[in-house]
Amino acid sequence: xxxxxxxxxxxxxxxxxxxxxxxxxxxxxxxxxxxxxxxxxxxxxxxxxxxxxxxxxxxxxxxxxxxxxxxxxxxxxxxxxxxxxxx
Amino acid sequence: xxxxxxxxxxxxxxxxxxxxxxxxxxxxxxxxxxxxxxxxxxxxxxxxxxxxxxxxxxxxxxxxxxxxxxxxxxxxxxxxxxxxxxxxxxxxxxxxxxxxxxxxxxxxxxxxxxxxxxxxxxxxxxxxxxxxxxxxxxxxxxxxxxxxxxxxxxxxxxxxxxxxxxxxxxxxxxxxxxxxxxxxxxxxxxxxxxxxxxxxxxxxxxxxxxxxxxxxxxxxxxxxxxxxxxxxxxxxxxxxxxxxxxxxxxxxxxxxxxxxxxxxxxxxxxxxxxxxxxxxxxxxxxxxxxxxxxxxxxxxxxxxxxxxxxxxxxxxxxxxxxxxxxxxxxxxxxxxxxxxxxxxxxxxxxxxxxxxxxxxxxxxxxxxxxxxxxxxxxxxxxxxxxxxxxxxxxxxxxxxxxxxxxxxxxxxxxxxxxxxxxxxxxxxxxxxxxxxxxxxxxxxxxxxxxxxxxxxxxxxxxxxxxxxxxxxxxxxxxxxxxxxxxxxxxxxxxxxxxxxxxxxxxxxxxxxxxxxxxxxxxxxxxxxxxxxxxxxxxxxxxxxxxxxxxxxxxxxxxxxxxxxxxxxxxxxxxxxxxxxxxxxxxxxxxxxxxxxxxxxxxxxxxxxxxxxxxxxxxxxxxxxxxxxxxxxxxxxxxxxxxxxxxxxxxxxxxxxxxxxxxxxxxxxxxxxxxxxxxxxxxxxxxxxxxxxxxxxxxxxxxxxxxxxx
Numbered sequence: 109x110x111x112x113x114x115x116x117x118x119x120x121x122x123x124x125x126x127x128x129x130x131x132x133x134x135x136x137x138x139x140x141x142x143x144x145x146x147x148x149x150x151x152x153x154x155x156x157x158x159x160x161x162x163x164x165x166x167x168x169x170x171x172x173x174x175x176x177x178x179x180x181x182x183x184x185x186x187x188x189x190x191x192x193x194x195x
Numbered sequence: 196x197x198x199x200x201x202x203x204x205x206x207x208x209x210x211x212x213x214x215x216x217x218x219x220x221x222x223x224x225x226x227x228x229x230x231x232x233x234x235x236x237x238x239x240x241x242x243x244x245x246x247x248x249x250x251x252x253x254x255x256x257x258x259x260x261x262x263x264x265x266x267x268x269x270x271x272x273x274x275x276x277x278x279x280x281x282x283x284x285x286x287x288x289x290x291x292x293x294x295x296x297x298x299x300x301x302x303x304x305x306x307x308x309x310x311x312x313x314x315x316x317x318x319x320x321x322x323x324x325x326x327x328x329x330x331x332x333x334x335x336x337x338x339x340x341x342x343x344x345x346x347x348x349x350x351x352x353x354x355x356x357x358x359x360x361x362x363x364x365x366x367x368x369x370x371x372x373x374x375x376x377x378x379x380x381x382x383x384x385x386x387x388x389x390x391x392x393x394x395x396x397x398x399x400x401x402x403x404x405x406x407x408x409x410x411x412x413x414x415x416x417x418x419x420x421x422x423x424x425x426x427x428x429x430x431x432x433x434x435x436x437x438x439x440x441x442x443x444x445x446x447x448x449x450x451x452x453x454x455x456x457x458x459x460x461x462x463x464x465x466x467x468x469x470x471x472x473x474x475x476x477x478x479x480x481x482x483x484x485x486x487x488x489x490x491x492x493x494x495x496x497x498x499x500x501x502x503x504x505x506x507x508x509x510x511x512x513x514x515x516x517x518x519x520x521x522x523x524x525x526x527x528x529x530x531x532x533x534x535x536x537x538x539x540x541x542x543x544x545x546x547x548x549x550x551x552x553x554x555x556x557x558x559x560x561x562x563x564x565x566x567x568x569x570x571x572x573x574x575x576x577x578x579x580x581x582x583x584x585x586x587x588x589x590x591x592x593x594x595x596x597x598x599x600x601x602x603x604x605x606x607x608x609x610x611x612x613x614x615x616x617x618x619x620x621x622x623x624x625x626x627x628x629x630x631x632x633x634x635x636x637x638x639x640x641x642x643x644x645x646x647x648x649x650x651x652x653x654x655x656x657x658x659x660x661x662x663x664x665x666x667x668x669x670x671x672x673x674x675x676x677x678x679x680x681x682x683x684x685x686x687x688x689x690x691x692x693x694x695x696x697x698x699x700x701x702x703x704x705x706x707x708x709x710x711x712x713x714x715x716x717x718x719x720x721x722x723x724x725x726x727x728x729x730x731x732x733x734x735x736x737x738x739x740x741x742x743x744x745x746x747x748x749x750x751x752x753x754x755x756x757x758x759x760x761x762x763x764x765x766x767x768x769x770x771x772x773x774x775x776x777x778x779x780x781x782x783x784x785x786x787x788x789x790x791x792x793x794x795x796x797x798x799x800x801x802x803x804x805x806x807x808x809x810x811x812x813x814x815x816x817x818x819x820x821x822x823x824x825x826x827x828x829x830x831x832x833x834x835x836x837x838x839x840x841x842x843x844x845x846x847x848x849x850x851x852x853x854x855x856x857x858x859x860x861x862x863x864x865x866x867x868x869x870x871x872x873x874x875x876x877x878x879x880x881x882x883x884x885x886x887x888x889x890x891x892x893x894x895x896x897x898x899x900x901x902x903x904x
Contacts, residue, residue, distance in 0.1 A: 128407070128439050128441035128442040129407055129441060130407075130684075131258060131407060131408070131683075131684050132684035132686060134256060134406070134407060134441065135253070135254070135256075135258075135684055135686045136686060137442060137445040137446075138253050138254035138256060138296060138445055139253055139293055139296075139686075139688075140292060140293045140296065140445070140449060142442075142445060142446060142449060150471075150474075151474075151478060153478070153573050153574055153576065153577060154478070154479075154480050154481075154483050154484050154574055155574075155577035155578065156577065157576070157577045157580070158573060158576050158577070158685065158687075160474075160478070160573065160689060164290070164292060164293055165289065165290045165292075165293075166290055166293065166688060167470075167471075167474075167688070167689040168686060168687065168688050168689065169569070169572075169573045169576075169685070169686070169687040169688075169689055170684070170685065170686050170687075171576065171580060171684075171685050174684050174685065174686070
């Protein structure tokens with residue numbers, strides 16, 4: 109189990125848990141980021157923060173401080189078919 | 196009335212423009228700064244219907260004003276607005292699952308819905324095949340059509356779908372909630388009816404139970420002591436059904452939507468994403484910021500330099516109109532001055548902002564519609580987040596160095612209401628181009644001659660930083676301590692890159708300009724007239740007669756300038772300036788500067804021409820006019836402890852520049868701030884704060900420098 113913020117750019121993981129009490133997490137859930145979802149840390153902004161993550165065919169930016177309750181399982185068997193391209 | 200609803204970045208506005216053909220009206224929803232766009236849509240069968248374009252959103256969970264407006268509008272809770280007869284849900288065909296989450300929430304409202312799968316061309320390009328017949332079947336038989344608003348394809352199908360929806364009133368099937376959750380919702384409805392006598396819909400009850408901090412709770416005026424135990428009990432009931440109450444909604448909806456979409460979307464071979472490739476360059480650790488700086492520099496230079504020419508044309512147009520209108524009225528000097536210096540100057544005062552507004556919004560339109568704006572915010576966010584702003588504050592603050600008016604309008608691109616307000620509040624601190632002539636005059640009058648051109652440039656650059664130096668702590672304090680608005684998490688979609696559609700960009704550019712003219716324009720015009728009257732009246736003919744008599748041999752020009760100076764001195768403005776001069780005494784201002792400062796509250800650059808008048812060098816003085824510079828260098832204190840020493844000393848010159856860097860001397864800014872923040876409260880706050888700050892800082896500068904030098 110790894111906090112999302114510790115993922116390396118390009119690394120995949122499966123969302124293990126989040127904290128629905130937080131507004132950020134509620135927003136991400138509305139976008140479809142639910143436990144079990146495969147996500148990828150696409151990159152960090154040039155200044156290190158925020159992060160860009162890809163899941164369910166979309167790229168979303170979120171701040172490190174706001175991503176703290178997102179825990180991912182990097183060991184999980186992430187289906188190799190990447191989240192569908194967003195062309 | 197039919198409402199257009201959808202996620203951001205789905206081409207919803209493009210579709211709206213295509214459906215209404217630009218026969219649109221733009222206004223505001225009551226009490227909030229959310230734009231209301233509506234237009235008449237031809238249904239293709241001879242009938243027309245009013246179409247309302249609601250703000251884009253991902254979920255009905257109302258956390259921002261935009262989202263609240265959508266929920267209220269769809270529930271018929273906005274005063275003076277009917278509940279829509281039908282909803283047109285615009286979805287991005289390339290990401291149906293996420294887009295349908297909102298549609299699935301809409302089902303709870305019980306309104307007829309039609310589904311438009313927009314951006315069909317891109318879906319096709321990606322090899323996606325969507326079975327619309329099957330999707331319609333799974334969604335209770337609602338009309339489902341494919342369209343590509345950008346290319347204008349399928350728009351006629353959308354018109355037919357709207358007609359069909361209004362005729363058949365097909366509803367989206369609701370989610371089948373577990374028994375326990377239904378029971379919890381009924382309990383909440385009953386409790387609200389008991390405590391407030393209001394009946395709410397099931398959809399509203401869901402908002403109260405599912406959202407961690409719903410804005411709805413406040414609007415219902417349901418007392419917290421009644422509300423909290425009921426909601427806690429409701430959430431407990433949901434938990435007994437095996438769901439976390441704050442996660443139940445997306446879990447249930449997404450599980451259902453996965454089933455709905457099974458077999459509907461057939462994916463082709465996944466192709467490499469073009470946007471990802473572009474991002475590898477534009478968001479590159481090194482090249483990203485370099486390209487960003489280049490793009491923004493080009494953008495700023497255009498706003499600054501490109502606008503210069505049309506602004507000069509407008510200015511010469513105004514001057515030309517004066518020369519045409521004025522001479523026939525030589526016999527009526529009052530009417531002549533009212534027309535030339537009041538009305539024509541007043542119209543010119545807001546027309547002159549149009550080129551900058553148009554150019555700025557041209558660029559913002561391109562940046563937003565192409566998808567780069569979100570990337571710019573992504574790159575810059577770190578620099579702004581610590582003081583409570585966010586990456587989207589960058590463009591307004593940068594353009595503030597050209598002019599605050601278009602920058603204030605551009606704060607609309609910031610979704611978070613707290614960051615938007617704070618950004619709008621600090622924009623006037625940026626050293627706009629109208630401050631430049633003031634700095635230039637002071638440097639030319641004093642710094643240059645005494646310290647050389649090197650120091651002159653240092654001072655010029657320094658003055659451009661003074662505002663920034665105060666803006667950052669202001670934003671910090673404002674967002675931490677003053678603003679009670681709940682901050683929004685900075686969750687930002689980085690949408691697919693797309694070619695902006697010229698019609699959409701030009702149309703938005705025009706809408707912003709038109710709104711500025713109709714709202715802020717009238718205020719700017721009024722301010723100009725008032726200040727004109729204050730510096731014109733009273734006008735005793737005896738003043739001119741006595742000066743003419745005292746200077747029988749002087750050249751006509753000289754006498755004219757003296758008469759003008761005398762009139763300003765005894766006008767209401769002049770008298771007031773003399774009366775309040777003691778207030779500006781600690782800043783080292785004499786009464787002439789004081790009058791200049793007062794007269795330049797509507798527009799700060801006016802001080803240059805006012806000093807021209809009060810120093811009797813005639814109207815139309817520029818920052819480089821030799822006579823004015825000479826008059827200023829010769830000016831000495833005539834009385835008091837400083838009698839005989841020059842007025843424009845190093846201390847006074849620095850103090851004056853600092854005052855102009857910080858003071859809220861711009862009527863249009865105040866008017867626009869009021870327009871953009873939805874009331875005069877913040878505009879008045881900004882005026883008082885900036886003016887006080889300017890006075891304190893300029894006093895400090897004067898008192899310190901005069902003791903050192």
